[in-house]
Amino acid sequence: MAVHLPVPQPSSGLCAKPQQQRGNASTAAAAVATPPSTFAPQTTRLSAPTIALNIRHTTTPAAPPVVVMTERVAKKQNEETTATLASMWREIQGARDWAGLVEPLHPLLRAEIVRYGELVAATYKAFDLDACSKRYLNCKYGKARMLEAVGMAGAGYDVTRYIYAAPDIALPGAAGPCPSRWIGYVAVASDETARRLGRRDVVVSFRGTVTGSEWVANMMSSLEQARFDPADPRPDVKVESGFLSVYTSDDATCRFTYGSCRNQLLSEVTRLISKYKHEEMSITLAGHSMGSSLALLLGYDLAELGLNCDGCGDTVPITVYSFAGPRVGNTGFKNRCDELGVKVLRVVNVNDPITKLPGIFLNENFFGAGRLELPWSCACYTHVGVELALDFFKARDPACVHDLDAYIGLLKCPNKVAVVKNDGEHVLSKAMKFVLQHSFDTWRWQMAAIQVGELVQAIGL
Template sequence: MALSINPALNPSIVSRGLRSQRLRVSASAVAAAPSSVASRSASVPALVVGTHAVPGANARPPLSSVWREVQGADDWEDMVEPLSPLLCEEIVRYGEFVAACYKAFDLDQASRRYLNCKYGKGSMLREVGMGGSGYEVTKYIYATPDISIPTQTGTCCSRWIGYVTVASDDAVRRLGRRDILVAFRGTVTNTEWIANFMSSLTPARLDPHDPRPDVKVESGFLSLYTSDDSTCKFSGGSCREQLLSELARLIHKYKDEEISITLAGHSMGSSLALLLGYDLAELGLNRDGSNRDIPITVYSFGGPRVGNLGFKDRCEELGVKVLRVVNVNDPVTKLPGVFFNENFRLPWSCSCYTHVGVELALDFFKMKNPACVHDLDAYIGLLKSWPKMAKMKKEGADFISRMRKLLRAEKLEAWLLLEASRQVGNLVQSLRI
């Protein structure tokens, strides 16, 4: 989908930190400062993200040497504000793995694969145009809304929700570690929408040895994660059981290597990604052969709130890193808990919904198609075009600055300076930069 960006709405960034407050930064600031991992070098050559050049590429070290920082080891310190080109590239890459879920999901009611993946595991990534991604799909994942609405193919209500994939040997050399990735799609079917609207907090209780009743999550998301449909021949247990079993297998297989666990999802899928990240860490399954913690990173695209303050605090305590990519005009990112959330300091705040992690805020809205505010392709499209927009905005700002210096040198009247700046601003806007 082509993305139209209103030039009057500047892309923005929200300040880093798990306890951050909102701070807008114009796109020119993205281009004006180098990324944290590149800031030690004075040269500023170009990097290609998608099809666009990004300042500061050759100045940065390879991903293999800084992957822990890119995965949030330091809570993306100095990488979100301004946006690091390397981090931007990785966000786009993981977003495209999530987009593959939509491309591969079969919604043709006449198809024998209806509500499942159109392709086999061996060919799925190639069929959706990601054959060169350097990852291999190892398992398909199915989820079951805890709501009985029969389909024309029978009463099975389990749906294909995503897949587990792992970096190949060639990709490991570039990435610096064996990346185990789980990608989740967002809400598509009616039962999933109904489950999403349950909007009541309930104790997660995922660790039977330590239930932690103060850690609460949204009941609809929890039901998708834990419910099982025994009539479905594909699922083989709940979404949770499928995931924990496959991830435990892969962790054991690569236990003697450097491993990362990356969980990426859009909308409802980002909620499942966060629940899985919390679950793995709470159960202590993210340990390698030397009993070291394997880093868990969640990339959330347009994700809603998932749990309460107790859930947020426990995720932080367990070291689950979450980067929330949100459109400030996307209503889904404000749900649930529109009125009672982390922005209110109330005595019963433990019963309020709270976002988890570091937020990267985008700002786009297409009047002719309001649905684009939540569309994953729109999210990815803006991130791909961000470097180009930032470069043009910086050049425009530099031109205005030069004009001001020239006018001051000529000692012209103040009103001429203002008029010149206004005309340049109109020119920049008319060129849609």
């Protein structure tokens, strides 16, 4: 018997906070008829070549009736899907650590992962790698038309601010520290999207490593105290020094903005929380590779400072969607994120070496460092959150294992990952070619050698 969920009537305040307790979302989730899935039901590791199929077949009648999908029927089905997402958005955002949603992967969660992944992919499509352009290493388009220009006019978000960042690193031959470059954007859900999602969603989207200084920052794998809250510095909370440098360094010469990446983000996110404080809200931070590290640092920063509290005293949930993200901090950092309720869903390819860095040897699996309080625990890198493991590898193009489009393509069509293609070269291939075109002399190779042991171990050679 089909169970139809009632469509909640939006209040005059769009996603205004309800006066009475919300219904049990897990019951709503159980009532949704799960469509056929190509994901293996007993594991979260999805492998394109050997993926197990879980497809239900129905007997085809001898003379099947012709069903015309009228606009009225299509609208009704869309309303039922909308009602489902709006009623269980907290679970989709990790309120219960995605219990029962990852294994097997729930279709609503899969759709949301793809949606946020595409918002991250927009940062690559809009990033200008043309050395002859006046917007070189910045965004090609203005805020008002950026999403439309990259083919996402129907995304349902309004970009409110661009974010710029640069690590405090001086490359050989440069006059000073590297200038700030466009690294992402802040956007807020439109009224229509807010009604569909069941809340006003604030999204911060980060791209991954592209410039030479960013590659160098990735190699700075020493742990450093975060100290985001001056009143409570928490010396046990440590993060990778390179990511911290990108997040906190200030470039006074940047012509597009002022302040560090951190200051830009805290200012804009708190402004939006204040603007929509009378509505149900969520903060969603998404990034690829290095961008996922910045997303996690921002999520921890907001929660540690208590900036995710609206004017009514309620806590706005923070969710991080990490695509191909490396480790960011030590066990103390991981434990503090858990205490603060920062929810992290890590989408990783098991063949991607970047997801195993830094900390190939000193990590959560090193002699129980992630389970026991041992003397060396504070020096061990530890992943944060829940992992959704994919399994794909394209032998003729090793860069594919880290490519964001390949991640999204597998989630969309897990049985066709072998034919996932980009418009031209893979994004990572373009970025690596860009870096190699810039001569850093022997210094670049010396820095790369620091990580060669970890890379060899990660790739499994």
